[in-house]
Amino acid sequence: MTVAGTARAAESRPAETESKTAHPAQSYIDRAAAAVRSSPEDSVRDAEAALKILVGQPNADLEIRARLLLCDHLSERDKAAAEAEVAKARALLPQATRRGLEAGVLDCEGTILETASENARAREKYEQAVAVATRAHDDEMLAAALFARGYLLGLQGQYAMGLADLKRGQALYEDLNLPDHALTAMNGIAILYNRMGDFSQAGHMYDQALKVQRDAGMYREQSVTLHNLGRVHENLREWDASQAAFQESYEISRQLNYPRGEAYALRGLAAVKNAKGDPQGALQTLEQAMALQRQTPDARLNAQIQLARGVALHRLRQLPASLEALQSALDVFRQADSLSELRATYGELAAVLSDMGNWREGYAHLVNAQETSERMFRNQVDQRFATLKVEFDTAAKEKENALLLRENTANQLALAQGQRARNLQRAVIFLTVILALLLATLAWHQWRSTRRMRTLAMTDELTGVPNRRAVLSRLAPLLQQPNPPSCAMLIIDIDHFKSINDQHGHAEGDEALKSVARELCEDVHEPAFIGRLGGEEFVVVIPGADFDRANRLAERFREGVMSIDTRRWLNDRRITVSIGVTMSKPTGDTPSTMLQRADAALYDAKRAGRNCVKVQLPATESETPAPLKPAQVEFA
CATH class of the missing domain: 3.30.70.270 (Reverse transcriptase/Diguanylate cyclase domain)
Incomplete structure (x- = not known):
């Protein structure tokens, strides 16, 4: 579970980039952006107040930002209303002075699609957002787009590329002095570590984030981080710690009137009850989660609830009802190619069908569970190696830069000492330096001419690319x-x-x-x-x-x-x-x-x-490999 990307695109920039004279709606939008992480309802109230002011005093940039804030809130609650807000924001783009706001609109559109589990279309939007923000030289919008794309790449199993995007986005936020945003990016990185099976690293990062969020009163962020921490403990089968994290996430989400967060936390609590041998209690908890889920367009959330229901009904020997719930979850997970959830669903279906005497179909699902598990393991290993390579290369480059810096410092000190020792020979040094400068200038001109001729010989004149x-x-x-x-x-x-x-x-x-x-x-x-x-x-x-x-x-x-x-x-x-x-x-x-x-x-x-x-491959390779299918994701 993550904070939707649209809020990041609506965050405040220094006032001088918006207008030399503060607009009366500016303060409302700044407050609304800050409240996203603490009180979503306050954020909505301030954004709507800004829109009322903008009716009488129009400002396209500020109205786009206000509508993107509303899109962030509605994308988890009302798909049609969120789409209406982003359509209004897009209509204002021709009047906007900040060209990078188009990336925020694309980010919002991608968030709506991602919530509905349309991940392929969402990725297209995020790719466009990265390109637009890059062309506009808008680092804040670029960081937001990289976060959105990196998180989705992680959901699709492309962990190395996802981590690269998230770390780059985090660095941009730190350069822009936006620590809350950098913290959100760090949470995204922790989610990918959790998906790669590095649970201890993910848990450590979540603990760090929670401390900062609690000190800053960022309640919505706390609910998200606590849910993700609960998933880490769930993966480690640390049921008491998992229950405590899910319970606190549920209580905070309930205080914030955040039904999606409540539903996810209740799903986690039900999973704990199933694990502790209380399927009846799990069903009661899931009934509450289902009622809350109907208030959000999140298809994967419903599928996760149905998976937990299928497990509980199986434990209670209500086999036909269990089969129906598991089959409905399987349809969603199969469409999304969500490997971890597919593996769990196939395994539970195999057990239910076997208990019903349908050995043939049960065995088929058991084979599917094994194949899915192997796919997930291979992808985790491959992506982990790719990630380690990127981290090693980065560390090596940083070490090399540090050595060069120390070498430059030593050289400068040696030059200073030599200069002091030659104070009595200033006249000679002066003439030597002049001569050296003349020779260096001539050499530089010669080198530049040679380089220019080589460039002309190796470059296409029209497009500027190599020939x-x-x-x-x-x-x-x-x-x-x-x-x-x-x-x-x-x-x-x-x-x-x-x-x-x-x-x-x-x-x-x-x-x-x-x-x-x-x-x-x-x-x-x-x-x-x-x-x-x-x-x-x-x-x-x-x-x-x-x-x-x-x-x-x-x-x-x-x-x-x-x-x-x-x-x-x-x-x-x-x-x-x-x-x-x-x-x-x-x-x-x-x-x-x-x-x-x-x-x-x-x-x-x-x-x-x-x-x-x-x-057309070389003659020795007679068959073309089938393109890999991107791995879709779980809500984490």
Whole structure:
């Protein structure tokens, strides 16, 4: 359970960025933003008071922020009302002076979708929010978007990428001197550690967060953190500690009139009662949770309640009712691909069906439970190794920077001492320095000229990306290594480019090429590199990539190009691309052979109707691996 991302986007910025003269609605919005973490009802009251003031004294930026605060509150309670607020906020964007507010609107839209378990669409919104905030150079909005995307990546089992986003968001919040936001980001990091099975680390972080939240009177945050701490103890089967955390979360949520938080806490208390052998008490608790759940559009919450009901009914030997509850939970978890909950549901269904004498179907569910458990374990191990690698690389870089700093300090001290020793030779030193400066200036000009000529020779003049020569000269040494890394190559071709030149003119065609280049460059990071092959074709090389990563990146490129706003210069026409993908062979591969395979895959994409991705692997690999399905999540 997390605080919804929209509130982060509505938090206050320094007043001078909004208006040189304080608007009368400003103080209400600032209070509403602060109250999100302590008293949601007060937050709503102040946001609505600000909107009343804005009727008489309009200000698009402030109204958007007020409506995003309301969206945060309503997204957990009334989906239709939340959608109405975000629609009003989006309608105000053309009048807004703070361009980064669009990221807040996208964040709100993603929060509504995520609450309804539409995680794939929610991720698209968060990706767009990150891109918008980056272009607007709005660090606060970028931190909020990174938090939302990182949390959702964690729900989908992509822990390494999720942790990278959350830690980057936390660092931005710390740089912006927003400690409460940084604390929320730390809670998100703890959730991912919990999902990876590092329960002790997660529990330690929750304990740290609780101390700060209690000192600051952040009651809503306390209810969320206590619930997450209860889940840690539940995973560790520490039932007394789990019950205490869930009970305190329930009491705080009840005082705040926060039905979603109450329902989640009651679900946890029911799980404890099941574990302690009190299924009848668990059912009574779950009846309260179900009544509260009807006040929120949270589909996964209902499924978790049904799972706990199925367990309790099984213990009471009410097998048909247990089967019905478990089956309804299974449908939701299967759609979301929520591995931990799927494993528990499959296992309980196997036991219920066996008790009913349906051995065949019970065995089938037992096999499903085992396969799901193995999938979850493999993903946890893989993602944990990826996370440790990122942490190691970061620590190594920090250590290297510290050593360089100490070396620079020592050098400066040595220079100062040498200067004092040569005080009697000032005249000579002065002439030497002048001569050295002249030589250095000449050398610098020579170096700069050489560098400029090399850049011109290796850069595409129109788009500013490296040209064909630059890409192939960089790829060739990689393939010639004794044990070359696996490399992916993507050839990206703009569909129907000739018709753009014919119908709109070469100036618009050039603009299309530059726009596509910019969009692709946003997603290409070292050690990957990009270049223009010529005409309307671009190439991307990704050293060290496997097939799944290359395929995902190709789809991201294709979708990113489709999102380019071309209305200003191509009217209603959209730009699409076809992409051919190939992988390098372990030995004997060359840039030329990789280009041939990628080009053949590109032609397959063209023949398949364009605007798609096709793959041609080396002849030794006869089958294309199936793309991995992203793991969906539990509420934690």
